[in-house]
Amino acid sequence: MTEQFKMDAPATDRRLDGMAQGLVGAPLDRPEGPLKVSGTATYADEYRLENLAHGMLVRAPGNSGRVRLANRDAVAAMPGVLAVIHDPRLLRNPAQGTANKAPVQDANEAHYLGQPVALVVAESFEHARHAAHALKIELEGGTPRPVDPETAAIEPQSSKGLDQGDLDRAMTEAVHAVDVTYRTPSHSSAPMEPHASIAQWDGENLTLRGSYQMLKYNRNELADALGIHPDRVRILAPYVGGGFGSKLGLAPEAVAAAIAAKETGRPVSVALTRPQVFETTMRRSETRQRIRLAADAEGRLAGIGQAALVSNLPGEVFAEPVLQATHFLYAGENRRLSLDLARVHRLCAGSVRAPGEAVGITVLECAMDELAEAAGIDPVELRRRNIPEKDPESGKEFSSRRFREALDSGAEAFGWSDRPATRSRREGEWWIGYGMASAARVNVLMESRARVTLAPDGSAKVETDMTDIGTGTYAILGQIAGEMLGLPRDRVEVVLGDTDLPPASGSGGSWGAASSGTSVYVACQAIRAQLAERLGVAETELTLKDGQAVFDNRTETLAEILKGDEIAKEGHVLPGDTSKAVRQATFGAYFVEVAVNGVTGETRVRRMHGSFAAGRILNAKTARSQCLGGMIFGIGMALTEELAFDDRDGHVANHNLAEYHIPVNADVPQITVELLEERDDWASPLQAKGIGELGICGAAGAIVNAIHNATGVRVRDFPATLDKVIAGL
Amino acid sequence: MQTSLTINGETRQLDLDPRTSLLDALRHHLGLTGSKKGCDHGQCGACTVLINGRRVNACLSLLCMHEGDEVVPIEGLGQPGALSPMQQAFVEKDGYQCGYCTPGQICSATAMLEEIAQGWPSHVTADLEARPELTTEEISERMSGNLCRCSAYPNIVDAIRKAAGETA
Numbered sequence: 001m002t003e004q005f006k007m008d009a010p011a012t013d014r015r016l017d018g019m020a021q022g023l024v025g026a027p028l029d030r031p032e033g034p035l036k037v038s039g040t041a042t043y044a045d046e047y048r049l050e051n052l053a054h055g056m057l058v059r060a061p062g063n064s065g066r067v068r069l070a071n072r073d074a075v076a077a078m079p080g081v082l083a084v085i086h087d088p089r090l091l092r093n094p095a096q097g098t099a100n101k102a103p104v105q106d107a108n109e110a111h112y113l114g115q116p117v118a119l120v121v122a123e124s125f126e127h128a129r130h131a132a133h134a135l136k137i138e139l140e141g142g143t144p145r146p147v148d149p150e151t152a153a154i155e156p157q158s159s160k161g162l163d164q165g166d167l168d169r170a171m172t173e174a175v176h177a178v179d180v181t182y183r184t185p186s187h188s189s190a191p192m193e194p195h196a197s198i199a200q201w202d203g204e205n206l207t208l209r210g211s212y213q214m215l216k217y218n219r220n221e222l223a224d225a226l227g228i229h230p231d232r233v234r235i236l237a238p239y240v241g242g243g244f245g246s247k248l249g250l251a252p253e254a255v256a257a258a259i260a261a262k263e264t265g266r267p268v269s270v271a272l273t274r275p276q277v278f279e280t281t282m283r284r285s286e287t288r289q290r291i292r293l294a295a296d297a298e299g300r301l302a303g304i305g306q307a308a309l310v311s312n313l314p315g316e317v318f319a320e321p322v323l324q325a326t327h328f329l330y331a332g333e334n335r336r337l338s339l340d341l342a343r344v345h346r347l348c349a350g351s352v353r354a355p356g357e358a359v360g361i362t363v364l365e366c367a368m369d370e371l372a373e374a375a376g377i378d379p380v381e382l383r384r385r386n387i388p389e390k391d392p393e394s395g396k397e398f399s400s401r402r403f404r405e406a407l408d409s410g411a412e413a414f415g416w417s418d419r420p421a422t423r424s425r426r427e428g429e430w431w432i433g434y435g436m437a438s439a440a441r442v443n444v445l446m447e448s449r450a451r452v453t454l455a456p457d458g459s460a461k462v463e464t465d466m467t468d469i470g471t472g473t474y475a476i477l478g479q480i481a482g483e484m485l486g487l488p489r490d491r492v493e494v495v496l497g498d499t500d501l502p503p504a505s506g507s508g509g510s511w512g513a514a515s516s517g518t519s520v521y522v523a524c525q526a527i528r529a530q531l532a533e534r535l536g537v538a539e540t541e542l543t544l545k546d547g548q549a550v551f552d553n554r555t556e557t558l559a560e561i562l563k564g565d566e567i568a569k570e571g572h573v574l575p576g577d578t579s580k581a582v583r584q585a586t587f588g589a590y591f592v593e594v595a596v597n598g599v600t601g602e603t604r605v606r607r608m609h610g611s612f613a614a615g616r617i618l619n620a621k622t623a624r625s626q627c628l629g630g631m632i633f634g635i636g637m638a639l640t641e642e643l644a645f646d647d648r649d650g651h652v653a654n655h656n657l658a659e660y661h662i663p664v665n666a667d668v669p670q671i672t673v674e675l676l677e678e679r680d681d682w683a684s685p686l687q688a689k690g691i692g693e694l695g696i697c698g699a700a701g702a703i704v705n706a707i708h709n710a711t712g713v714r715v716r717d718f719p720a721t722l723d724k725v726i727a728g729l
Numbered sequence: 730m731q732t733s734l735t736i737n738g739e740t741r742q743l744d745l746d747p748r749t750s751l752l753d754a755l756r757h758h759l760g761l762t763g764s765k766k767g768c769d770h771g772q773c774g775a776c777t778v779l780i781n782g783r784r785v786n787a788c789l790s791l792l793c794m795h796e797g798d799e800v801v802p803i804e805g806l807g808q809p810g811a812l813s814p815m816q817q818a819f820v821e822k823d824g825y826q827c828g829y830c831t832p833g834q835i836c837s838a839t840a841m842l843e844e845i846a847q848g849w850p851s852h853v854t855a856d857l858e859a860r861p862e863l864t865t866e867e868i869s870e871r872m873s874g875n876l877c878r879c880s881a882y883p884n885i886v887d888a889i890r891k892a893a894g895e896t897a
Contacts, residue, residue, distance in 0.1 A: 029821060034820060035828075038809055045766075192775055240827060469827055470828065626826075629881070666869045
């Protein structure tokens, strides 16, 4: 019944290339599209259950002290109020991705301003909101706590670092050297759907309709938080309104809803307000990064240094993995990489789209631009000269790497050869400049399961608790199954987002498509084998197309072969030796043209192009959209996005979408994306790698580098807002 | 509080808490959850509906202010099997990813084309007297009240151009 596959050796058979249906890779529309565009796809807080009550979280007004609900009885007596929940099981902050157990639970002590410490439950949303505003939280016996990473206590993360060769000496001997410090601020994922859960008990069994990315972990996290067995928990998340890391781990609203539903005996909905999304979900840590680059006269790197400072709440192990791709992107014998974690009482730091590379490669790429300028070498050529033959630290081979092709092809497509000299091209009051940066992101395969059922009528159903958070899972899993079983796309149904179904990898770390896709592939292989057995032919001799099997110069329909039977197989993929045997990563290059206003310092991105290589592309349309999304996150990072923290108590000062500026339509040009043809046999039997995060891993660097080319101004403190640019004009 | 209005062509009589926003009336009381709550502040546009043909953020408006109004949320523009040209164009051009901002984008785009047809200028219209053209710049400017964190903006522009071509 279950077919297990462990990724221990490269999949050189490339079976998908030999299939006949022609679905994999095709730019097909999302099958759930008509539901999304008509408002009939159902998100977490959209189930109007009978007798539904509404809960509103209440936050701690400071970062220290014992929590006291000063007027609890008065609030409980307000019109419509059903309960005021102040329970030790409430989560202090969300779980980190793949935690699989509850995070710190504490409603009695304040740790950061914004921490949810109580829930008001009422008959209606209006009653709950009003009563929650009336609930007065007092903090007793608090002491001042560190909120500034620059002055807080530091915990070195030595397992993430490296000291190879002698970087100091390489810097001294270098013909061209760069020693610069950059800063990136905290970011918020800010998905358009605020985090929400509806909890409903049936006896001792809990059903949670939630907005989550990784259901099998979330189920265990919720059970652990409540102190019940995971078998009693079912989570449903068929549609998720964006995540970008912020919905990886179980969050406070789910536990609060579950406790409230138990206490009131009614289903309870708890949706975060937009300010709460900013204050209580996950932030990307701010970073301070000192980069040192030592190069010879031709720009060849002899040394690379990256020393990063990040932060998190006490008790959290996550430290923004800034160094992740610096370990292997460029050559250089002498390498010193280090990561320090400061303990601060700001909201929890965790995964925001491409943790690590989004900020680590962006800053490295800015420093590379500075080196190119110092050495008088074209920035693209500088990258080309420093592509290492093998992993420069481990000596391992790369699984596949079309990095040089991405640089060359991207430069050609963009028209890079027309790049102006620094601060030389002006159109009216606008300075025009080009910038580029490399893209790199580690690639991971995760354990994942899916069931595929071939029905007697020759239609198929794919079932897994995998999520589609806008990433295209509904599309690609159907394409893989259709390809393997020789079925038109509309003959395959894909059911997702239910923990009663086989547990998948979840959506995160760019691993969802390759991992869950492989589980579907493995299940389909087993079905193919069974079909072949029925026909008495070798599976490899079987051609399946349009619901028919072709073998030995004969043709039979699937219905004829199945003779009224159904075939159901579960595919189970496990990562194996290929994860360690080679260096697996995705690569690319960004090219940008900006116009910078000489009077105001305003930057407009006029053109942007990305060339990317991420193994086999499973759906050219949704893959391109993922790249666009990443690159546009990069525009926000480069120009506008910054969580601003109050110096005194560490609270988020800009906790809404009018003050935390994500890009809007007018900020974004008609970006072009090139997906390079690639097969990575080491990554998965699909030869696919992750693509959901590659688009942001350096993109902001290309924009800031373009600002320098346009104006001669180097902004080393992200984002490059008008004030910082104009100061140098 | 009693309010009588037309929703998707049907007259509805509602007796709700006067604090109920038009958005919450649709989502919590009428089962029309196509209009999304992204911020409840009028900052994101996910709740955009058509009121008497014009685009409005339903979260910024109380239900009781709409006595006699004609409200068309996304469900009234088209349903699977009978999508409007704008809805169909969003599917074909992948003008979305997660889909949460999408109903608001589509309501907004539908009304925006009408505004251009009526000659309304925007911030980027060079000549206030001339009929505005449906350029990428005009579309991007006029659609900037609808945020999309998945950042499907280039595809949204393509979808609107396609829909405009079909309906022209």
